[in-house]
Amino acid sequence: MLPPFLHILTFFLAFQTANSWPDGLCAILEYSRAEYVTVEERYYGPYIKLSQYCFGDGFDFYVTPRFPTPDDVRDGTETSTIFLAVLDPHKNPVLFAEVKHESWARAAASRHRADRHMRTRFFALLYDCPMPRLWGLSFLGTSVRIYVGDKVTHKITPPPPPVSPPYDLYVPPPDLLGEEWKTDVLSEQGFRKMKDVVNDIISHTQHGH
Template sequence: GLVEIFDSSARNGSLGNQHYYRPYNAMLAYCFGENFDFVVLLWVSPTDMFGEADDRKATGFVQLVVFVDVDQRPVLFLDLKDDSHVGFPAKRKAADVRMRKRYNDLLYDCPIPKLHGLSVLGTHMRVYCRDKADGIVRPSSVP
């Protein structure tokens, strides 16, 4: 099952973030089901390219995966980092700040009322949501 895929990927993973592509792809395909048409894009946002140098230094390489509908509009995004970031509060805080900035790049084109984002540090995940109506990102910021 899915747990075995994650375990195998972690044991055999020497590619940084990339060793989690397979298990997260399997998980999301299962969650969406075969009747949902979506495309997976690896994406570099303007936030990544033109953000503060200190932010880039603190967070390292950022892997953003955007799931888009058939019209190329974002319906979900996933910010993926490897396990090495889990034990450092400053890196978790940086991931939280980065997730909130992502909405500035993606929310306008989102065709649905709420855009969800997943911040993944290895096998640890935090789920975010921003409602287009009120503009508030939930949950609240990491202290």
């Protein structure tokens, strides 16, 4: 029988040894982002496929949808956001992703909302993460911003933008977070960043968290 860490590595070998995304995966995402349909019809299947490619087809992790929270309903985002989580066999989160339409990147107000949504997810999930860090991916179309939460300090990186209360009346400046979703996940840089995230998760799995 293989040692546990070798057992884990065999399922991640394709992603770990690759230098770019497979052509087939790129084709799926590129075709999907060109469709004029709802965000769920456009991206749900492709991002499930991307997550499965990153984490392999073994049983150390699995990808699952998460359903709208009361906050989502109040905020009106339950029909405009796909929420996925990567869990370990004990149903503990090691990574989560929010996927929204690419139009969210165009205005400061929507970028600010996307950032707040990610931080709200961390508050809900960080306590249950079995590793020192919980990773979060915010996709606006195929543009990605990567977050990480520290299990001990509860600090989330990158830090939130400065906001002047009252929050419900806050009007963000036009350039707020304007450079934060500039990485296309399908690009070489996007591939490298995703590999860094997955490598961090795997390394903690190999060393017993």
